[in-house]
Amino acid sequence: MTANSYQDPLDSAFGDEQKVPAREPAYLSGLNKEQREAVEATEGPVLVLAGAGTGKTRVLTTRLAHILATHKAWPGQILAVTFTNKAAREMKERIGTLIGGVVEGMQWLGTFHSIGARMLRRHAELAGLKSNFTIIDADDQLRLMKQIVEAENIDEKRWPSRTLAAMIDGWKNRGLRPEDVPDGEAHGFAFGKGRTLYKLYQARLKALNAADFGDLLLDTLSLLRGHPDILADYRDRFRYILVDEYQDTNVVQYLWLKLLAGTGGNVCVVGDDDQSIYAWRGAEVENILRFERDFPGAKVIRLERNYRSTPSILGAASGLIAANKGRLGKTLWTEGEPGEKIKVQGVWDAEEEARHVASDAEALHREGHSFAQMAILVRASFQMREFEDRFIALGLPYRVIGGPRFYERAEIRDAMAYLRLVAQGDDDLAFERIVNKPKRGIGDASVQALHQFARARQVPLLAAAREIVETDELPPKAKKALAELAANFARWGDTSRVLPHTELAEMILDESGYTDMLKADKSADAPGRLDNLKELVRSMEQFESLAAFLEHVALVMELEQNETGDRLNLMTMHAAKGLEYDTVFLPGWEEGLFPSQRTMDENGLAGLEEERRLAYVGITRAKQRALISFAANRRVHGSWQSALPSRFITELPEEHVETTVDEGFYGGNAGFRDNMSGFASSYDSPGWKRAQANKERGYTRARPPLIEAQAFTVQTSDPSATQYARGDRVFHQKFGYGRVKAVEGNKLTVDFDKAGEKKVIDTFVTRA
DNA sequence: TTCGGAGCCCTTTTT
């Protein structure tokens, strides 16, 4: 099919070969020895261990181009899997650039999930679904789970559906169907009901003609396992298999891949064990560690030459990651001048931190650096808020990458639910979502009655609505509203066959009363919501049909952003993987936040090591400079907490780090900081600090931190002894008076009279 | 049925 219509763009793209005496295609030039080896080793299993910044993406795309250029396979015969849509998109674009023009027919290039969805749709009936099944997201998944938990009379308080959802996800990630779950685990939820609930959930999904993200992989795996003919067909089709970010594959993905590759397949996986940061999502670093055993005779190629970062940055990152055990071990190297040291800075609180990042960014910008080449990488998305506030206040252009997803906004999900229901009358989850939105007087009681009615007749809710309004089961008001809604959907369904989907969407939003509801809404964000809906309609334009649009949204969840222009980038470290910037800001390096307390509590040492890998990923995004900061105070769950600098800071090799103290600290004079590490002690005396505190007295701001006049330094190694001793009375600006309970370097454990026991840095207290 | 207020629990990271 594809092969027939495929017009070989490569002949023209690589046609220049004749002019060059050496018969070497242009795309190979500029590759180093190892990279080239990875490109040319097309046959048999290959493992490419690609350290950060070693040209991994280039190797991957060149390899694909090479396979195409040498006519080893048609585009449709290559399976190329990535983790993110972003990576898939980028790969497509880069291959296009390499071979000139757009790549047509690479229909098996995509994320695990999108490829899984494609396979599943082809053979849906074998998995108990119809080919037009709905892909539900985490939100729908949770609501479904809640219904089941409720129906089973389980105490939601004690056994939250979130937990159940997480467990089921985990099982699916490990390739376990309900019957495969080990008894011990299956009984672990709600007094042994784990397996039953999992079964019930799957049954509900099938009844709804729906699949969740996990099913896209697990159902596909079961499909291939249960139907050797189908498997043989795919094996035959995929002449070459390529997997990016192999260290992030989970068990299902691994099994799926092994099945498709067979033992002697041409499978090439690329990854870096040091960048494995998705164990929490079921990823198994083990997969990459045992590749050679899984595919005997595999060729292993290491890419160790870093082309991205300065020696200082690379040195700092390497020093940090060396603290992890159980690595395959690589020695990255780079050439050139050492470059700027990594700057580490302590600030008072998150607001202060944002102020600094913004002013540093502006200063760099004045020196001629573009904002687009700067990124702020945070551990958790809630940290973004302070930065956004600051950037907005300053009018600094920025963009959030990966942030709160467009399609996850309530108004968008509502609109999508209407559209889903038009496309698929049996989408009960969508129906429930919008049945009373906008308010139509169809309350819980009516919906419950409708549910029973539907269940008794074994029909979807929308169909049941049409029938129930012919009876007297509902109060008149609800009956009338429901009748109107059902009539609307019938009409929209008819219209959808003749009207372009964008116009249909506008019509639905109008006639359902949804836009009117928002127009009548006086709250501050209502206008924004209306804009979002307009944006939604606009985004539909690029799709051929409503179905194509719905599929895209379900799998991609992101709105194609074309916010061009010179903007600062703001994202989580997870979202930053694979990206690079001249300047990288790494705020929030505090114990508890990064490394995350929760990860450490839940996964102990393994969790800590994953956090450390994340730190490694963060630092190695930087090409020229990295600025790490930590705040002494941060608001957690609404209350203020003091924090200690992250242990990762002390793990950075001293020779690559420059610790700075902020002048702005002492009097609000923003600007560049002096390197204080040599003479910080002159600012250390309690008397000096008290003097500063007095100077600041009377200065207030909207919320705590009480004062700004605090100075402290951070020891990047071996904190020197503090001037405080056990038993000393001390005063802390936020916690008040207390007595020192323990001393560890410059960190004090203080039993505060009012605030209780806290750990603080000595420079944050004064003698009382 | 809807709305408002009080209390509760939390929140990492993503396809």
Added chain:
DNA sequence: GGGCTCCGAA
């Protein structure tokens, strides 16, 4: 600080 649920009143 906020989002959610539960509860009582209109």
